[in-house]
Amino acid sequence: xxxxxxxxxxxxxxxxxxxxxxxxxxxxxxxxxxxxxxxxxxxxxxxxxxxxxxxxxxxxxxxxxxxxxxxxxxxxxxxxxxxxxxxxxxxxxx
Numbered sequence: 001x002x003x004x005x006x007x008x009x010x011x012x013x014x015x016x017x018x019x020x021x022x023x024x025x026x027x028x029x030x031x032x033x034x035x036x037x038x039x040x041x042x043x044x045x046x047x048x049x050x051x052x053x054x055x056x057x058x059x060x061x062x063x064x065x066x067x068x069x070x071x072x073x074x075x076x077x078x079x080x081x082x083x084x085x086x087x088x089x090x091x092x093x094x
Contacts, residue, residue, distance in 0.1 A: 012044035
């Protein structure tokens with residue numbers, strides 16, 4: 001098993017804080033990325049799994065976090081919450 005990268009843990013915590021805020025919002029309209037229920041895997045485990053199988057370095061995850069922030073800035077109708085964050089993460093990392 002790969003050692004736990006502290007930067008990936010920090011990115012996961014940032015995303016979890018964002019999700020705490022956005023999960024409480026009521027969505028006007030869900031995007032095609034939204035699922036009917038949130039996946040059971042935690043964001044931290046999901047990010048570590050992506051890192052393990054894609055062999056992306058930590059810089060890729062920092063850029064992914066910046067990209068997610070830019071998506072939110074440019075498309076304020078897109079709400080990142082627990083029902084879609086996993087799908088956005090996998091698309092950005094590929």
